[in-house]
Amino acid sequence: MQTATNLTVKLNVDERHRLKVLADAKKRTPHFLMKEAIQRYIADEEAEQMAVKIAIASVEHYKQTGLHVSLDEVRTWAKAVKVDRSAKIPSCHV
């Protein structure tokens, strides 16, 4: 195990105490809750960053290749799918 190192966070008194309340409502320690809080947050935000990065990369790719599929094409396909479940998905083109 990698010896957990110490960080400090500055919170006002009431936040601290709300943590304590939740903590014993949950039968866990405040410290534990903070860790959880931060871990969850990291996970979430990391996912968000990923999504953003993918979107940006995607646009970049389009700018460099000109490859794309237009919104109209997608709409057409969406309609077609309603009648024919195996309608061919539009492919990329310049």
Place this chain on the structure above:
Amino acid sequence: MQTATNLTVKLNVDERHRLKVLADAKKRTPHFLMKEAIQRYIADEEAEQMAVKIAIASVEHYKQTGLHVSLDEVRTWAKAVKVDRSAKIPSCHV
């Protein structure tokens, strides 16, 4: 603002560093993220506690008064509302 006091949270190295990465991806400081993290967490968990408390109180109230409205009654009302937007909502009874 009321004197923010210092608390300590112990995280492993990688969590720390992931925070830093997200932090500068977001152009904010790690500390700030931790605060956010904890505040969000508190808010969420508090809401959850509330919901649970209300549900329990509600059941308690039913047990003591016998007052309730049955699922069927709600369903009937829901249907009625579709035709008559001002259908009377079912009232509690024993």
Place this chain on the structure above:
DNA sequence: CCAGTTGGATGACC
């Protein structure tokens, strides 16, 4: 009893 981990408070520095 000692070592390691968790849980937590402080004081100091930028």
Place this chain on the structure above:
DNA sequence: GGTCATCCAACTGG
């Protein structure tokens, strides 16, 4: 506000 280094109490496993 943002960050680090200590130091302390309590518990746990050897």
